[in-house]
Amino acid sequence: MNKKKIFIGIGVLLIVMQFFQIDKSPIAVDEKMTFATTEQPPKDVLAQLKSSCYDCHSNETKYPWYTYVAPVSFWIRGHIKHARKALNFSTWAAMSEEDRKHALHECAEKIEIGHMPPKGYYRMHEAAYLDDAKKALVHDWLQQQSR
Ligand code: HEC
Structure with a gap:
């Protein structure tokens, strides 16, 4: 096979992949079951957790444009x-x-050591980044509740 055929092959593969969209159908959220209802966090804590964690750790995921592009979408799914x-x-x-x-407790710990949200995520989602003040806000409340 020559180079040109390989490039055409890869191109065709990438195009075909786009027909396989990941499942983004909304999942019904029962308010009675949520973290917000159960733990009654202060508004600012909840808002920050929503910005920093909910795309991955909830059924309320917001899907940006690149989640429509395979194979990145497969990885994100x-x-x-x-x-x-x-x-x-x-x-x-x-x-x-x-x-x-x-x-x-696990959440407080992951936030404290900077494991969550993952670095690659807040590079794409500025509002997810926890600076020292935001970190302290959510960490301290989570830690207190876990006792
Ligand atoms: C980009 C996606 C993403 C975001 C955003 C994210 N996480 Fe995670 N998180 C993961 C994945 C994937 C795992 C499971 C694999 C692992 O442990 O790395 C995980 C694991 C965890 C765990 C470990 C659960 C266990 O098994 O004990 C905790 C706790 C956690 N995340 C908390 C958070 C908190 C709190 C936030 C927000 C401040 C957050 N995560 C944001 C992807 C994410």
Whole structure:
């Protein structure tokens, strides 16, 4: 095969991939089950968690344009699936009280050490970035609730 054929092959593959869009159909959110209803966080804490965590860890994901472009979309779909399985703010009340406390503690910890939100994410979502003041705000509340 010569180079030209390889490039055409890759091009065709990329075009064909676009026909396989990831499933973005909305998932019904039961307000009674959410983190907001269960834990009653202060407004500013909730707003920040929504900006920083909800695209991955909830059923209220907002999908930007590049989630329509394969193969990036395939990678993002996997990431969201993984994240929802680990922690889902939309179905928070499905956890036992003990598990909820543990989850609050885990969240506080991941934020404190800077593991969440992931670096690659807040590069694309400025509002998700936790500077020292925002970090302290959400971390301290989560930590307090986890006791
Ligand atoms: C871009 C997607 C994304 C965002 C945004 C994100 N996370 Fe995650 N998070 C993941 C993925 C994927 C995992 C599972 C794999 C892992 O542990 O790295 C995870 C794992 C976790 C876990 C570990 C759960 C367990 O299994 O114990 C916690 C806690 C967590 N995230 C909290 C947060 C918090 C709090 C925020 C917001 C401040 C946040 N995450 C933002 C993708 C994300």
